[in-house]
Amino acid sequence: MGNKYSIINQEKISEILITHKQKIDAKLEEFFHNKISEAGLISLSGRESIEQIRSFTMRGGKRIRPLLVILGYKACGGKNDKAIADAALAVELMESFLLIHDDIIDQDAFRRGGPAMHKAFESKFEGHKTEAAKTVAAHYGISAAIICGDIVSIMGSEALISSDFPLREKLKAVEKFNKVVTSTCYGQMLDLDSEAEQDIRKISAEDVLAIHKMKTAVYTAEGPLHIGALLAGAGEKQLKALSDYAIPLGIAFQIQDDILGMFGDEKKTGKPVGSDLNEGKKTLLILKALEKAGKKERCIILGCLGNRQTSLEQIEDIRKIIVSTGSLEYSKSLAAKFAAECKEAIQKQGLDKDTTSVLAGLADYIVNREK
Amino acid sequence: MGNKYSIINQEKISEILITHKQKIDAKLEEFFHNKISEAGLISLSGRESIEQIRSFTMRGGKRIRPLLVILGYKACGGKNDKAIADAALAVELMESFLLIHDDIIDQDAFRRGGPAMHKAFESKFEGHKTEAAKTVAAHYGISAAIICGDIVSIMGSEALISSDFPLREKLKAVEKFNKVVTSTCYGQMLDLDSEAEQDIRKISAEDVLAIHKMKTAVYTAEGPLHIGALLAGAGEKQLKALSDYAIPLGIAFQIQDDILGMFGDEKKTGKPVGSDLNEGKKTLLILKALEKAGKKERCIILGCLGNRQTSLEQIEDIRKIIVSTGSLEYSKSLAAKFAAECKEAIQKQGLDKDTTSVLAGLADYIVNREK
Numbered sequence: 204m205g206n207k208y209s210i211i212n213q214e215k216i217s218e219i220l221i222t223h224k225q226k227i228d229a230k231l232e233e234f235f236h237n238k239i240s241e242a243g244l245i246s247l248s249g250r251e252s253i254e255q256i257r258s259f260t261m262r263g264g265k266r267i268r269p270l271l272v273i274l275g276y277k278a279c280g281g282k283n284d285k286a287i288a289d290a291a292l293a294v295e296l297m298e299s300f301l302l303i304h305d306d307i308i309d310q311d312a313f314r315r316g317g318p319a320m321h322k323a324f325e326s327k328f329e330g331h332k333t334e335a336a337k338t339v340a341a342h343y344g345i346s347a348a349i350i351c352g353d354i355v356s357i358m359g360s361e362a363l364i365s366s367d368f369p370l371r372e373k374l375k376a377v378e379k380f381n382k383v384v385t386s387t388c389y390g391q392m393l394d395l396d397s398e399a400e401q402d403i404r405k406i407s408a409e410d411v412l413a414i415h416k417m418k419t420a421v422y423t424a425e426g427p428l429h430i431g432a433l434l435a436g437a438g439e440k441q442l443k444a445l446s447d448y449a450i451p452l453g454i455a456f457q458i459q460d461d462i463l464g465m466f467g468d469e470k471k472t473g474k475p476v477g478s479d480l481n482e483g484k485k486t487l488l489i490l491k492a493l494e495k496a497g498k499k500e501r502c503i504i505l506g507c508l509g510n511r512q513t514s515l516e517q518i519e520d521i522r523k524i525i526v527s528t529g530s531l532e533y534s535k536s537l538a539a540k541f542a543a544e545c546k547e548a549i550q551k552q553g554l555d556k557d558t559t560s561v562l563a564g565l566a567d568y569i570v571n572r573e574k
Numbered sequence: 575m576g577n578k579y580s581i582i583n584q585e586k587i588s589e590i591l592i593t594h595k596q597k598i599d600a601k602l603e604e605f606f607h608n609k610i611s612e613a614g615l616i617s618l619s620g621r622e623s624i625e626q627i628r629s630f631t632m633r634g635g636k637r638i639r640p641l642l643v644i645l646g647y648k649a650c651g652g653k654n655d656k657a658i659a660d661a662a663l664a665v666e667l668m669e670s671f672l673l674i675h676d677d678i679i680d681q682d683a684f685r686r687g688g689p690a691m692h693k694a695f696e697s698k699f700e701g702h703k704t705e706a707a708k709t710v711a712a713h714y715g716i717s718a719a720i721i722c723g724d725i726v727s728i729m730g731s732e733a734l735i736s737s738d739f740p741l742r743e744k745l746k747a748v749e750k751f752n753k754v755v756t757s758t759c760y761g762q763m764l765d766l767d768s769e770a771e772q773d774i775r776k777i778s779a780e781d782v783l784a785i786h787k788m789k790t791a792v793y794t795a796e797g798p799l800h801i802g803a804l805l806a807g808a809g810e811k812q813l814k815a816l817s818d819y820a821i822p823l824g825i826a827f828q829i830q831d832d833i834l835g836m837f838g839d840e841k842k843t844g845k846p847v848g849s850d851l852n853e854g855k856k857t858l859l860i861l862k863a864l865e866k867a868g869k870k871e872r873c874i875i876l877g878c879l880g881n882r883q884t885s886l887e888q889i890e891d892i893r894k895i896i897v898s899t900g901s902l903e904y905s906k907s908l909a910a911k912f913a914a915e916c917k918e919a920i921q922k923q924g925l926d927k928d929t930t931s932v933l934a935g936l937a938d939y940i941v942n943r944e945k
Contacts, residue, residue: 242760245788248767249760304724308717339770346679346766349720353675353727354759357752360731364749370741377748378735381728388725389613389620395717396619399710417616 209556210546210563219561220265227266230292234362252347255323256355260299263315268294268427275431278558279441283367290366290434293380294427296359301387303352307345308395309482316473321348368434375433383426390418398483406485412454420453444552448545448562455541456569458534461486465522471574477518483509488525488534495528542566580927581917581934590932591636598637601663605733623718626694627726631670634686639665639798646802649929650812654738661737661805664751665798667730672758674723678716679766680853687844692719739805746804754797761789769854777856783825791824815923819916819933826912827940829905832857836893842945848889854880859896859905866899913937
């Protein structure tokens with residue numbers, strides 16, 4: 204490919220992702236099957252909660268986070284393919300936990316082409332028509348989703364503890380798992396305070412990138428890679444090498460996520476287009492557009508930001524502004540710059556060469572993906 | 575005392591509880607101090623969340639759960655006093671996590687003589703007067719409290735992992751910690767469904783005791799004792815002996831909690847009197863009163879159950895019904911029966927004798943306490 208990096212091509216990445224997803228999904232199904240039997244012995248309510256968690260988890264995703272656990276493990280010389288696939292479930296379960304609670308916080312009704320968890324529980328009371336009954340149903344939904352999030356968060360830790368690795372490595376992996384959740388929660392708090400901040404002039408592009416770093420980069424990329432690496436007994440130097448790759452990867456991932464949220468195909472992303480906008484999320488796309496836009500265009504954006512009644516026409520208008528101000532191009536080139544940084548970083552260090560070429564290919568995939 | 579049990583007196587139990595609380599509180603302060611410094615390096619929002627968790631945790635409780643960790647450890651021959659006190663923080667942090675989420679679910683505004691966590695965060699927006707602004711403030715409060723609960727849940731696991739015990743014992747303790755949280759969550763789901771159940775005739779005293787067993791007995795008594803025991807390297811037989819003591823203790827604890835919730839002194843309990851009633855909790859006190867009451871008295875109870883506008887006079891009326899139907903006496907004698915069962919169970923097995931006499935004394939304390 205005339206490339207200065209050792210990198211596998213995108214076709215091969217797609218193949219890896221498909222095979223990987225099948226493997227992880229089969230393991231998740233087995234995991235939930237056991238949990239459902241276990242909970243069923245205790246109570247019907249418990250069983251129902253696990254069934255909801257199963258449905259929510261199985262509906263979703265490309266399983267990129269578990270793939271990163273496996274790649275982090277292999278990059279540091281790990282050879283036990285079965286054990287690492289078992290442990291990798293932990294980060295997918297962590298993802299379900301964080302999304303379930305996040306959807307309550309963001310008041311998102313849809314996720315992964317289906318209802319958010321609190322909406323799934325709320326719908327048990329669909330027959331109720333009065334306002335008072337609707338309030339009760341909504342609170343029931345939120346309550347059940349808080350509890351389900353708590354249950355699945357513990358499942359993540361359990362998947363690590365029950366995996367077939369030496370005690371010392373396992374405990375280090377659980378410690379890292381805990382740190383990742385905490386860091387993501389701090390990011391969530393920062394996010395929440397930034398959304399509560401009415402004055403958009405007080406939010407800078409740097410703030411947004413700081414949240415991406417704390418929230419997405421750590422829990423999407425660095426955390427999974429480190430968990431895998433620690434299970435392979437990695438040392439500080441290898442962890443540092445993986446971080447140098449992971450942090451720009453995570454930021455690129457989030458920028459692309461924001462682009463898909465505004466310009467993506469709802470059928471592929473599983474989330475209503477423009478929902479970040481409606482929730483008042485100050486994405487890089489929006490901040491840059493506001494910075495470059497004229498007075499009239501600024502008014503159009505600010506009128507829709509955080510307004511849950513935004514129409515599709517208004518979203519189309521805002522898309523045009525994001526394009527015309529160069530904000531889309533800015534985000535795209537920033538994502539590409541971070542992807543290039545990843546590829547550069549991963550080649551330098553003492554990691555397994557076959558694995559680093561997959562990681563390099565994955566960086567390209569992340570910024571070019573459509574879902 | 576002419577007692578067939580080896581049991582220390584209540585005065586001694588009070589002394590033990592006071593010294594113990596001082597020790598645990600000092601350790602909690604140190605733990606939070608470190609966490610606040612750590613979070614402060616990351617973000618102001620993160621730091622603020624830990625400060626709220628600290629205030630919520632320090633305001634509360636007798637630290638009975640950490641005491642049970644320590645007693646479980648000593649009962650099984652554990653000798654490292656410092657390490658077990660460090661590990662014991664885990665269950666107090668678990669308690670904060672569960673209470674923070676529980677208060678959102680139960681829509682409780684007060685806890686431990688102060689605001690519930692979601693109310694503490696909501697009050698940041700106190701100046702806002704319009705209905706819309708109030709809705710935003712309430713949602714902000716709930717969101718921040720969900721995240722804080724998640725953060726403190728991880729802290730519990732961290733306190734165990736960082737304690738000075740061998741890897742194998744530590745991992746077993748974390749596994750137990752996870753199981754306790756899961757079991758409590760299943761209990762919460764059952765509780766939630768029982769509250770959503772409008773037809774009170776479908777809820778039996780057995781259902782209520784099943785919830786007590788799943789929720790309170792496991793996380794208040796058996797879980798802490800087992801975590802301590804596992805850190806001492808206990809075997810199946812010792813764990814079983816502790817369970818035989820713990821399950822009746824936990825049920826007695828919850829029955830007494832329900833009694834204090836209806837008849838206790840608000841200043842001592844830290845919760846508004848009658849709040850269980852207002853939330854529609856079908857406690858044993860209420861169920862038994864309904865069973866024995868005449869038609870008119872039944873109407874009075876059902877009119878207040880789940881009604882958040884219940885007046886102090888109405889609560890006083892219901893108290894009288896609970897007394898006159900013999901329901902209070904029934905709950906009291908049931909709690910005493912369970913306490914006797916505890917004392918009987920703890921003497922039989924191969925546990926450290928000095929510790930079992932403290933455990934026996936604690937059973938009496940639990941059913942006689944006023945807060």
